[in-house]
Amino acid sequence: MVVIALYNLKGGVGKTASCVNLAYLSAQNGHKTLLWDIDPQSSAMFLL
Structure with missing residues (x-):
């Protein structure tokens, strides 16, 4: 299992x-993929 985490304390850096x-891209390559958005703004939910 591969785990990739992206984080940065500064806002607006493209996380x-x-x-x-x-x-x-991971899902397109056939990997089981979980995107877990724990940011209070929940910005990723609008992009899915």
């Missing part, structure tokens, strides 16, 4: 965009 794109 959500990077995570959504990595999750998409």
Whole structure:
């Protein structure tokens, strides 16, 4: 199992965009993929 975590304390650095794109590419390559958005803004939910 491979676990990839992206984090940064600074806002506006592209964390959500990077995570959504990595999750998409992982799923497209046939991997079981979980995107867990624990940011209080829940920005990834709007992109799925």
